Amino acid sequence: MTKIRCDICHDCFSLDQFRFLFCGHGFCMSCLTKTRNQRVCAVCRSRKGGDEPRQIYASFVEDDTTPEEKARAVTAGLDKIDVTSPATSIERAGRKIKNVSRHVDEETARELVEAARNLEERVLPLYSELELEQAEKTALREQVEDLKRRLGEMETLDKQVIQLQKKIQDERLKHEKATALGNEERKHAIREMDENARLNKVVQRQQRKLEAKEEEIQQVQNEVSEKEKKIGLLTRKLRALSKQGKKPRLNPQDPDESLQIEPVNDTHTTTRSSIQRTHNEVGNHEYPLPKRKRVQ
Ligand SMILES: [Zn+2]
Ligand SMILES: [Zn+2]
Structure with a gap:
């Protein structure tokens, strides 16, 4: 009987032990229960939505693809991986390469290795870019903190300015009163x-x-x-x-x-x-x- 691997616990189950989210990703029932409170899919981070995970039904037939065809499919899959792919895609790719490489001839194995090397060449600079981005993000976060602190200082200054304005207003009123009184005295004199x-x-x-x-x-x-x-x-x-x-x-x-x-x-x-x-x-x-x- 064909088994399916759960992407959370990595154990293998039959199809009737699986339930599928709206995004199409399926997990074993035990893992679905454990992650019930998470609002996004563990693989693609899509929103789960209100619907209950569904069971799907399918009749599997014996796989008649040759190991070479499988290997070519893996190679094509490796070429599609880029920075937008989730980390699990790379993890899965490694696993697929291991499985397929056992059954293929020397030439197909070389192709696989080449594809894996290509992947490495493409992915490594992306990771250093990612590191740079993270460093920038940290710097930005520090700037934001600094701005927040300065904003707080400005708010304090604003309050002081408002208080001073009030004082000035009071003094002006007092001055006006005194002037009026002075004028009255002058007239009297x-x-x-x-x-x-x-x-x-x-x-x-x-x-x-x-x-x-x-x-x-x-x-x-x-x-x-x-x-x-x-x-x-x-x-x-x-x-x-x-x-x-x-x-x-x-x-x-x-x-x-x-x-x-x-x-x-x-x-x-x-x-x-x-x-x-x-x-x-x-x-x-x-x-x-x-x-x-x-x-x-
Ligand atoms: Zn599981
Ligand atoms: Zn998903």
Whole structure:
């Protein structure tokens, strides 16, 4: 009975022990159970999909291909292997070469060896390329890490910038408030200065009025002292007259009419009434003499 080799455990089973995925690859039931949680095929990495692995049915006949034909098929298969082939293809190729080489003639064996050498020549530079790529990948990964770190630093800087902007905004608001307050104070000061100037003018006006009043008072005071002198003189004359008991003589040179005593009988009465009149005149001009106050 024809057996099939499982690509996972490498054991051989009959076809009814095998189940096949959507991609076409089949595995023994035991390996399928073990890899149930993997979402891709173990050989080609295709997605398994939701379908259960299927059993397939086939009627095998006796293989009548000659060992040489098998060997040529292997050689053709080796030529198809390239960098896109999965690693298992190379593994399988080695196994096939071993199996086939036992049964072929010398020439076919040489062809196989040649094909294997070709494969080696093609695959080896690909592996060194792969190594280079891996080195590049590592370098790129390091650069990515570096960029991530710098990104983190930039984010921190961004946060700091935002905080600083907020502070600047706060300071600007404070400054605006202070400026507004300053303007208000300035206006207030200007108003006060205007008021002061106005008051100064009022004070100056009042001072001029006061000076005029003081001049008037001085004048009146002069007049009063003039009158008082006359009264004093008159009183002295009257005293002298009453001591002598004589009639006062009429003196036409006396400038004050009140001192000219009429030559009638009741001379005393006339003189007294005349004095009285003079007193009344003075009394009517009773000006208080205020203390002079200087207004600054
Ligand atoms: Zn298996
Ligand atoms: Zn597959």
